[in-house]
Amino acid sequence: MNLRVAAVLRKELREYRRNKFVVGTMITLPVIFLVIPIVNVLTIRPGTDVGAVKAVVGAANLTFFLVPLILPTVISGYAVIGEREQGTLEPVLSTPVLERELLLGKALAAVIPSIGIAYALFLAYSVAVRAVAIPEAVHLVWEPARFVGMALFAPLLSAFSIWVSLAISVRANDVRVAQQLSGLAMLPMIGLIALFTFSIVAPTVGVAFVGAAVLAVIDVAAWRVVSTMFDRERLLTRYGRSGPADWPSNRG
């Protein structure tokens, strides 16, 4: 990994570990996300209508896709605005670090723990369901397509979430506003995922791969767009992009 990206990643993880709000959220939210779906699925009684079982399992599965979408927004709200608020942004921008390196390091620092937590929760949920739930629920949860979907979508959804959050973070003026806007921006994506988890669109392995490919393309495009939006001048002053007309527009 590029030295500067690695430096940003390492620093961000160190800071998160010492931020009580971030640590508290990273512990509390996953516990809630794990307990509620397990309780819902385990309380399905034998002989329950198949449609009702699908609805409960669908809602539970949706919860696990929310983890990689929501957790990064909690962290990344601090990514740029937090730096500006504590006066660390100007020294950072004074170094040779490139916009895309800084953003990639920050994105990885939010994505890596989010993916780890999402996988761990889904695994714990699946094991619990297999051990205790009724066979109809086990069959739905242990469909191979759902595991492939989680394996592929958790990192891609996390990345999508982080780029949207960073886009908002570089333009917003307050950490909480950035976090709330980021949460709102996730709603359309949650709607799309719900189509699969509720089996409105058949969750096959093929569909999972196609969906993942599309999301990967969107993620790469979003990285480039957010890097372009990252304007040192705008972040340090309230103005930006005011160089002479003959200045090259491509930036380092």
Next chain:
Amino acid sequence: MNAPAIRADGLTKRFGSRTALQDLTFQVGAGEVFGFLGPNGAGKTTTVRVLGTLVHPTSGSAEVAGVPVSRTTGPELRRRIAIMPEAPGLYLRLTVFDNLEYFAGLHGITRAAASGRIMAALETVGMAARANDMAGSLSKGLRQRAALARTLLSDPQVLFLDEPTSGLDPVATREVRELIEGLRSRGVTVFLTTHRLEEAERLCDRIAIMNRTLRIQGSPDELRRQLFSSAIEVATRGPIDDPNAVLGAVPGVTGWSGVGDGRYTVNVTDPVAVAPVLARAVVGSGADLLRLAEVRHSLEDVYLQLVQEDVEAEE
């Protein structure tokens, strides 16, 4: 002046309809400590940001450490400089060492190489023993020193210090000044913005005073000569009987005024040449000469004179 480490030519920066800088032209020689003075809102920080490629000039050109200031050359230029903003900008939840390790990484220094550099930088600012302290636990003076250590990591050719002693107590101020003097001896070019005139006078080889436009630049002595006519202060025991005949007759004297009982200010063309002749004339007139000295204007006099001119111009 040595070969320029900083060159600005007609540098102008506007934020919307507000002009922050107007037509700045100056050069700073390699190894110089260059003081940049001006009232609040004069554009000092904006100048540092423009030269550091953090904001882009509306017009004009500049070159720093041999690299033209432009959008495309930003990373290359920033490899050769370091900027210490007015606020230390440390991550308060990290240790001093972790803070510096992060910035070493941003400069592309490997972790293996960074460790030695960090300890050397902390030694320079007298903070090696505090490497493992949390930045949030440090006093303001220590944070400032840690921030200065951070700027040394990349071994910069040009160092921009924006109000480095702002808000520090006298002891911490003296320590930071000693560090700046140490940098001069290492051949680092230092661009120092400050409000503290005595600091600029003590530390800087040359000084520029600005208030959106560059009002004056030169060594402290040159600034005094540019703004104030040369004068000699004469003190005698009792008034001279006919001061006009005694003082006004000396070649090189352009005028005089009495400022009290036996005290005179004599305007001269060249104090060094005129002073001996003037002394002989006063003694020859029968007066008891108590003191004869060149009138020294402080940098504060120069600064206040310029700022007053700006205020009057605005009125």
